[in-house]
Amino acid sequence: MRPFLYQRATDPDMAVQALSAAAAANNPLTQATTQPLAGGTTLIDLMKLDVMRPTAIVDINPLAQGWSAISPDGENLRLGALAKMSDVAAHDEIQRNYPVIANSLKLAASAQLRNMATLGGNVMQRTRCSYFRDVSYENCNKRKPGSGCAAMDGVNRMHAVLGISDQCIATYPGDFAQALIALDATVEIMGKSGSRSMPFAELHKVPGHSPDVETALQPGELISAFTVSGRWPRSVYLKARDRQSYEFALSSAAIALDLQDDTIRDARVALGGVATVPWRAREAETLLKGQKFDDGLAQRAADAAFADARGRRHNSFKIALGKRVVARALQQAVAMEI
Amino acid sequence: MPDNSSSTPSGFDRRAFMAGAAGSALVPITARAAAPDPPAPAVQDPSAPVDVTLNVNGKERRLRIDARTTVLDALREHMGLTGSKKGCDHGQCGACTVLIGDRRVVSCLTLALAAEGQEITTIEGLATDDRLHPMQQAFVDNDAFQCGYCTPGQIMSAIACVKEGHAASEADIREYMSGNICRCAAYPNIVAAVKQAAPEILKG
Numbered sequence: 001m002r003p004f005l006y007q008r009a010t011d012p013d014m015a016v017q018a019l020s021a022a023a024a025a026n027n028p029l030t031q032a033t034t035q036p037l038a039g040g041t042t043l044i045d046l047m048k049l050d051v052m053r054p055t056a057i058v059d060i061n062p063l064a065q066g067w068s069a070i071s072p073d074g075e076n077l078r079l080g081a082l083a084k085m086s087d088v089a090a091h092d093e094i095q096r097n098y099p100v101i102a103n104s105l106k107l108a109a110s111a112q113l114r115n116m117a118t119l120g121g122n123v124m125q126r127t128r129c130s131y132f133r134d135v136s137y138e139n140c141n142k143r144k145p146g147s148g149c150a151a152m153d154g155v156n157r158m159h160a161v162l163g164i165s166d167q168c169i170a171t172y173p174g175d176f177a178q179a180l181i182a183l184d185a186t187v188e189i190m191g192k193s194g195s196r197s198m199p200f201a202e203l204h205k206v207p208g209h210s211p212d213v214e215t216a217l218q219p220g221e222l223i224s225a226f227t228v229s230g231r232w233p234r235s236v237y238l239k240a241r242d243r244q245s246y247e248f249a250l251s252s253a254a255i256a257l258d259l260q261d262d263t264i265r266d267a268r269v270a271l272g273g274v275a276t277v278p279w280r281a282r283e284a285e286t287l288l289k290g291q292k293f294d295d296g297l298a299q300r301a302a303d304a305a306f307a308d309a310r311g312r313r314h315n316s317f318k319i320a321l322g323k324r325v326v327a328r329a330l331q332q333a334v335a336m337e338i
Numbered sequence: 339m340p341d342n343s344s345s346t347p348s349g350f351d352r353r354a355f356m357a358g359a360a361g362s363a364l365v366p367i368t369a370r371a372a373a374p375d376p377p378a379p380a381v382q383d384p385s386a387p388v389d390v391t392l393n394v395n396g397k398e399r400r401l402r403i404d405a406r407t408t409v410l411d412a413l414r415e416h417m418g419l420t421g422s423k424k425g426c427d428h429g430q431c432g433a434c435t436v437l438i439g440d441r442r443v444v445s446c447l448t449l450a451l452a453a454e455g456q457e458i459t460t461i462e463g464l465a466t467d468d469r470l471h472p473m474q475q476a477f478v479d480n481d482a483f484q485c486g487y488c489t490p491g492q493i494m495s496a497i498a499c500v501k502e503g504h505a506a507s508e509a510d511i512r513e514y515m516s517g518n519i520c521r522c523a524a525y526p527n528i529v530a531a532v533k534q535a536a537p538e539i540l541k542g
Contacts, residue, residue, distance in 0.1 A: 005405070006451050008451075040449065041447050045447060056384075061452060110518075111504070112429075112444045112495065245512070
């Protein structure tokens, strides 16, 4: 690991000031020389691997007192960005009214990592692409823009089939983000000139021609909270993976339904493990809305979700697997007793 | 059966030797501290050592360390507490699990500086006098290890698993202990040990 200056944030203003001090040289955020430290489970790992090379770190954990509240307030939910994954997963009201959120967190990582990792850091976690994580590979457009992509014709079993470009096929690895995007969450962002908010769906950027730009977040900005409108008791997170526990998704689905007398009034479908960003499958949702549920409908929705998917040498199986995950998750959501 | 685990016939044991070797790493730092202070640099040097006070097993320890030092390296290399093990050093294996406050964390991904002011409990802080912690005793009783390398992390994790309320069933134990990898695959016996110790730990 390279040497860095360690600073402890005293308040949010001080934190964003410290993070934006060298903002001009800090673009894009993934290359920023000053990085915030929350749980550290991504940052310290990638610094040890020499993938991330900040020269200064701002420890934002002292902001937890104001930024870690879990507030299910009647019809709305607000989650502080420094809330720990384990605390949100174990929260009674989250489990009852937002099972897709609770389970996306519970099925991620390990108990130790969930105790450390924060919600804000979780959505910002970097890809697990082995060519990105191993600096002995020269070709990685995320690490070194313009250097090529070793995964295209490499071992790409874990890579994405949706949202890909000819520059990058690295999978977005998280789980919680799929729940947020399915529920039309909003992200609150604190910066030097105050706060702003945006739909969570606009936070992550598909790789396109610049895979090193991963989010809309600017250097000097911090996620302070997520909000969700309404309650979604009929929601599931289904995750298929190589091991039963403590493993990233090969394919996952976040589903939320508003069901009345077997008719789907509203449907939310998001996919994980198969795309370069948290992926909303709106084509599937359109098919489901207003329809009576049966297994044939589930299958058609699953097909629609993967209509644009493109596999490569080792990952084409994710298309067939992903469809089954979506269909099964829909069946589970319909079968839930609310 | 006589308990001869705390000493060997020769009066020499590996743990004391290892701890002594790690402790000796303190000497150059002491020597450096005794030398005249170097002139203060004009800009902050990220390589300059920093002072940190860690609370480990109820004792305050003042250290002068590189900012990059993790809690795991601080324990092993600067305090001679070699019970917490370095397996992968990337948060994947759980061998370095310690408690910070009442939470289990992987100490290899926790910066020592970020742990200042919090209570750290390691495997060395569990036993009282000559009495093993119930979870340690349960691991012995159930033969819950072979090589033993993952064991300190397993035990720290298991104590937290029980206190979190995640040891009610074997399925729960397996799910919530999945962050601790045992390459000897002593898993059935580890599950048995957690089950045995859980009631005693919850009783307090």
